[in-house]
Amino acid sequence: xxAHFDLIKSRSLAIxxxxxxxxxxxxxxxxxxxxxxxxxxxxxxKARGEILQPLRSVLWLPDKKGLxxxxxxxxxxxxxxxxxxxxxxPGNMGTATPTHQGVVILFDAENGQPxxxxxxxxxxxxxxxxxSAAATSILSRENAEVLAIIGSGExxxxxxxxxLLVRKIKQVNxxxxxxxxxxxxxxxxxxxxxxxxxxxxxxxxxxxxxDIICTVTASREPVVxxxxxxxxxxxxxxxxxxxxxxxxxxxxxxxxxxxxxSYDSIFHEAGDFLIPKKEGAVTxxxxxxxxxxxxxxxxxxxxxADDITVxxxxxxxxxxxxxxxxxxxxxxxxxxx
Numbered sequence: 001x002x003a004h005f006d007l008i009k010s011r012s013l014a015i016x017x018x019x020x021x022x023x024x025x026x027x028x029x030x031x032x033x034x035x036x037x038x039x040x041x042x043x044x045x046k047a048r049g050e051i052l053q054p055l056r057s058v059l060w061l062p063d064k065k066g067l068x069x070x071x072x073x074x075x076x077x078x079x080x081x082x083x084x085x086x087x088x089x090p091g092n093m094g095t096a097t098p099t100h101q102g103v104v105i106l107f108d109a110e111n112g113q114p115x116x117x118x119x120x121x122x123x124x125x126x127x128x129x130x131x132s133a134a135a136t137s138i139l140s141r142e143n144a145e146v147l148a149i150i151g152s153g154e155x156x157x158x159x160x161x162x163x164l165l166v167r168k169i170k171q172v173n174x175x176x177x178x179x180x181x182x183x184x185x186x187x188x189x190x191x192x193x194x195x196x197x198x199x200x201x202x203x204x205x206x207x208x209x210x211d212i213i214c215t216v217t218a219s220r221e222p223v224v225x226x227x228x229x230x231x232x233x234x235x236x237x238x239x240x241x242x243x244x245x246x247x248x249x250x251x252x253x254x255x256x257x258x259x260x261x262s263y264d265s266i267f268h269e270a271g272d273f274l275i276p277k278k279e280g281a282v283t284x285x286x287x288x289x290x291x292x293x294x295x296x297x298x299x300x301x302x303x304x305a306d307d308i309t310v311x312x313x314x315x316x317x318x319x320x321x322x323x324x325x326x327x328x329x330x331x332x333x334x335x336x337x
Contacts, residue, residue: 043292073317144211152176226251
C-alpha cells in the first residue's frame, strides 16, 4: 500500500500532461459494485465533515434548453481535489447525444497539478446509480423483491444494475411516458439480467406492489403520487434536480421519511422538497438525515417495516471526486495508459 501511494505521489510531483480517461476506460475501471463501495465511503466522509463542496454553479442558456454546471469539491482523507464541468440538455433524451456531457478533472491536493481528466457522462451515469444503491442498501427492507423503474433512459438501466447488487430482486416493473422506449427497456433488461420484467401503461400499476421505486425521468411534474405508495416502500428520487421540477407529489413527500445526499442541495435545489415546503406541507425538519449520517449510525434510517423512505438524490461533486480518485489509483498503479 505504501509503495502504491508513493508511486502516486511521485507521478503527481513530475511535470506531465493530465491523463484522459475516455468513456470505455471509465466503464472498465469503475465497475458498479466498486463504485457503490466508494459512494458509501464518500457519504461517511461527508458525515464526518471531511468534505468541502459549495453548491453547484449553474449557467442556463437564454432559451433554457440546456445548462452548464460547475461542481468543485475537496476531501481531506484521502486528500483529493477536483471539479466536474457538465452540460445538461434534457432535449437530447432519445437521441444519439447524451443528456449529460462533460469532464471530471482531478488535481493533486498538495500542489494543484492536474492529474486526470475523465469522461463526465460515464462517471455521472455510474456514480448516480451507485449512490442510489448505497442508500437502498441501508434504507430499503432487506427482503425487498420487486423493483419499479419509472423512466426508460440510461439511468433506468443503470439503476436496475446497481439495485440488483444490493437486493435480491425477483421482478422489475417499468413505466415510461414513451411506450416504445419502455418496451425496448423491458426486453433488454430481461435479457441482460435474466429477470422477469413487466411493462405497464399506467405508473400507478407499476409502483403499487413495489418494494423499491426508482424515479429516473426528465419530468418537471410528479410522476408518482403518494396515494399510490404501498407500505414499506423505499424510493430513490433521482431525476429532478432544480427547484421548479419534481417527480414525487406533495403527498408522497409529506407521508415519507425523507433522506438526502446533501442538506445544502436539498434545501436549495430540490423541487421534490421545496415545492411541498412552499405549500406548507413540510418544513426543513422533515429531512431526517443525510444518508452518510445513517450509514455512520449517528442518525436513524428506517425504523420499522411500514416506513415509507425517500432518498432524494441531487448528485453532488464529492461523488464524482471519489469516483475519479478510485480510477486514478488504478491508473497510477498500472503506470498510466
